Amino acid sequence: MLFEILSSLVAGGIAATTYFKQHGTGDDKTKIERIAANAGLVSKDGKQIRIYRRMKGDGFTEYVFQIPLGLSFADFEKKKHVFEDGLNIKRSTLDISLADLKSITLRSNPIPQIKSLLQNKRKQNKEIEMSFDGMLKIRVYERTMPELLPFDEAMLSKCQGWEIPIGVSRSGFVTHDFDTIPHMIVAGATRKGKSAFLKLLVASLIARRSDDVRFTILDLKGGLAFVKFKDARQVVTVAKNAWEALEALRAVRDEMNRRLEHFLGAGIEDVKSAGVKERHFIIVDEAAQIASAGETDKEIKRIKVECEHILSEIARVAGALGYRLIFCTQYATADTLPRQIKQNADAKLCFRLQTEVASQVVLGEGETDAAHLPLIPGRSVYMTDRKNIVQCAYVTNDDINRLIGPHINIRPRKEEKKIEKSNREGTASRSYSLIISET
Template sequence: MILEIASSVAMSGVLAYTFLDKNGTTEASKIQRIANNCGLHVREDGKQRTIHLLRRKRHSWGVEYVYRIPLGLAFADVQNKKQHIEDGLNHRRGLFDITLTDIKTLRLRGDINEQIKRLLNGPKHRKEVLMDYDGTLRIRIYREPLPEIVPYDDGTIGKCSGWMVCVGESREGTVYHDFDKIPHLIVAGTTRYGKSVFLKNVITTLIGTQPDVVCFTLLDLKGGLAFNRYSNVRQVKKVAKNVDESLEALREIHTEIQRRQAEFLAKGYEDIKEARMKQRHFIIVDEAAELASQGEPDTKTKKKKIECEQIIAEIARIAGGLGYRLLFATQYPTANTLPRQVKQNCDARLCFRIQTDTASQVVLDENGAESLPLIRGRALYRTDRMLLVQTPFIENDFIDKTIGPHIVIKPRKELPKKDGHSAKETPSAGSYSLVIEET
């Protein structure tokens, strides 16, 4: 009995020491140690200095720590070490990693040693780290992860007004993108991590909220499969499946842009808002790398791709004020596949997990997307700041329910004549086509 009491008292002393170090929290001092060990330090007056804790604040979601960055270091230096800090805070637990929250779960009437073993060996959520800088370094440590699935339902559409679409859930609440405030958006990410699903979110939302004033041109360079279910929706002008069809669609758009630009000039309109035109035309390019001319060996195909690139760049550069909206999506973001003029004129980027820090730099101008967890739909959304989001997952059944009332029967496109008769295209699976038999 005496030994048990002594053991409990000693253990309580250890736990108190664990939590109450010289900075008031083990986690804070650990962050400083990690920062120092991974090179975030300078020498000043003969002393080595690293980030210095100013204050901390506890929240229901975790803890926010505020540090002073020593002169000679920048926020970008710390941001580049974010993964080191997050991994360090999530290494396998030891006795000195027990927190006050853990201590509160202990029951003195029970076996303290056994309870501590369960704490150390039991499951633990991975802590997530977010950083920003406002003159001081703010590091937020979230105890619980973002949800891995955010369902897309009637409520999602119901909360979208105007030209807004739901980007996803962040630590700060639901995030929306307003295409009237930021006309163009770059979307990047490795296949199967949410890029195409997000594009379908956009199309479905706008068909649901703006059915009479939205239209789409969809360039699906993966053979048309991703957007096939939209091919007979009345708001969709065209679904292009290859380079030739994409060039044809882009030429039509270019002609429209020139016509509208001439009209605005003649009437003295500055932009589509002043012209009081309600319609918006969305050009969505999925798998844009297939239109990249760089490295194309075939001269004829290369010329077509160059023209495609030129028209897309013009859409990004001048067509926003004329009512055109560009979503440029690729899973292989490089300087060749993401044209400079497109990037410069797209003030919003949504980046899912990608393979390298170089690709992250191409899309976001900083690292981070390569370190996203292996969770479908997890992405970084950047406008004037960066947010970690979990994008909504939309079921095909919900898409079909939403777009069903807008399906129209479109006549088939005639193929070149054979033996004096016009051949008809074979309908794709699940499509709605009108077949007119010749007599």
């Protein structure tokens, strides 16, 4: 009896090994080495990467390689998508645990059981992360990141100060602190998650810092994306075109200059030293609509040039004064992302972009990750002093209504008509008086 069991176990093991080699994961170390060679990641004298260590972690295997002299980590990082595609050359890998194998009984032929297990098991694509600390580290994950991360109000309780929830990375929950890094660039192609993130940002700050936050929103795609927020008492204005944008930005600049003069006169270094609790967020979505390059109408070009100038000034000097710029675009080019703004926005959240060039415009030279993100809404590259792949939290309309509902202030119809008339006539009757509280 014992002999029969052992014989079946050996036969089953051989069969499983054979089947896995034909249909399953294969040897990732060997694949990585072959991919590197085929991708031209070989030194001039023909030396290839050499395995130094392999380590099994929680849900991943980490391979540590020595890079040949003459090659850099950047050379490998640029080919990250090539490695990821190569490791998935069988189209999918199979998530097989020890418990799954234990479920195979030896009383009957194990081969049909193995085939059934492999056919019925949920298939997953492998994902990798690369890092460098003198050695090339490639982590191959057994499980993919979630494709949808529903917003949960418990996320807000994990935030402190001027933090907002972003989502989850491989290493855990991710937040962004706007008092540490005041300005952010957000980019991404249509329907990849940019607008959803902006709604999450506004709703989170209204819910968490309702008495201290204000918004000037330039929704240059017609105003529909932020229509739910226009009556929130924290929202100063939602500008829908270049003319309204200029009016709103001039008001911000005037207030900013008054605050700067006050700080200089009082010898105050920044908003924290002054004890000012309020933060004013200026959100620009879509930046291409106020890009002056290529504009042929002289008057409109003048308006757009002034908008660009004010936004660059906010990026340069307004962080210390309590102003936060969120600059967003679908079309990442040198024209739509001014150099002054890019240099002073130390946080980037970049969803899927169509080209490697666009990814480099947003993230920096050699940074092509945003062009190779999976086609999953909400998947993004979050970059500050380090880079993470993040699945952003998705906030629904019901979530937004619940978070901002107590702060909605519906204007009387007479006031709405007066504002509409003022906009049509181009007068200055719309008020943008901004109160500066120094207590």
